[in-house]
Amino acid sequence: MRKIISKSYNLEYNETKKVRLDSYLNEQLTDLTRSQLQKFIKEDNVLVNSQTVKKTGTKLTAGDKIIVNVPEEEPIKAIPENIPIDIIYEDKDVIVVNKPQGMVVHPAAGHPDKTLVNAILYHCKINDDDVIRPGIVHRIDKDTSGLLMIAKNDLAKQSLMKQLKEKSNLREYLAIVHGNFKEKTGKITAPLGRSKTDRKKQAVVENGRHAVTHFTVLEQFENYSLLKLKLETGRTHQIRVHLQYIGHPVAGDPLYGPKNTLSGNGQFLHAQTLGFVHPRTNEWMEFSIDPPKIFQDTLAQLRR
Structure with missing residues (x-):
């Protein structure tokens, strides 16, 4: 099933020292949570130099281009549950x-x-x-x-x-x-x-x-x-x-x-x-x- 992308972020890493992908994204994309970013990486929604990455600890080097695709969330609906109150x-x-x-x-x-x-x-x-x-x-x-x-x-x-x-x-x-x-x-x-x-x-x-x-x-x-x-x-x-x-x-x-x-x-x-x-x-x-x-x-x- 084709993924529906609600928005994308395009970043370029320009530091000389290597840094973990998840750490860099967590610092740059402050409107997303750490757990969301880790999930996006594991579900092939993060690309480094046009290639999907699976590992949150992937090291970035100078010149790397990163794309983070934010998939459209499935709508949440409250359903009745038999829970004592x-x-x-x-x-x-x-x-x-x-x-x-x-x-x-x-x-x-x-x-x-x-x-x-x-x-x-x-x-x-x-x-x-x-x-x-x-x-x-x-x-x-x-x-x-x-x-x-x-x-x-x-x-x-x-x-x-x-x-x-x-x-x-x-x-x-x-x-x-x-x-x-x-x-x-x-x-x-x-x-x-x-x-x-x-x-x-x-x-x-x-x-x-x-x-x-x-x-x-x-x-x-x-x-x-x-x-x-x-x-x-x-x-x-x-x-x-x-x-x-x-x-x-x-x-x-x-x-x-x-x-x-x-x-x-x-x-x-x-x-x-x-x-x-x-x-x-x-x-x-x-x-x-x-x-x-x-x-x-x-x-x-x-x-x-």
Whole structure:
């Protein structure tokens, strides 16, 4: 079957020293991930001097011409899967779920199934034209646990999205973080965008998107603190990046935290409280859920 190429990159290597093909491409093509580039090489989508190469470690020399063909991706579609989910509230318009650590919210190229959306679609019908993110109005990271609201129809989706945009809903988190605080409360205002040094990360950057996080110190232990955090905006990795920025990264965070940290299933971050105006009844709805067992057990150890 003929490959459909969505776009191509044409490069020429002009350095005197030899360098690995995958290292060079990773440095030059910052809009592609390392795993994508390795896959393109293995699937004959990378040519050096008009010849396909199979080895990611192929050495480049001065004058080599490289072509990287990016194949058109197969469309992803969320399909129902019989996966247990913890439903906190449900009616004909909205569902509130307690997402466990380790579960991705919706399908994407790296994780096409076993997501929260797959589970929701098995549980009930979502009237939404979005085939990948039906009903999803906000997300929490894979290794963050806690409450998420999902719209079952367009009326609910438009209402919940408007509330998020107007910052009229309530989203509060619990986090165990590194270090102790002198202040009891604080407000972090710092613009966020993609890191210039690591495209997998977000960072505080000039001209980034406006982002505000409020925090309250609930307890302090030796080398760690328990915080309550309130989101004013909802940027990707916002809490994790903001806390790293002020020198108090979330414990267990594999992306933004130190290696010497608390052991667990990823970052100790939990979406504890969620509040919104019901799209149909205009009633204020508010839900809270305790953090997972590993979070509570770790807290008990720190208190001892």
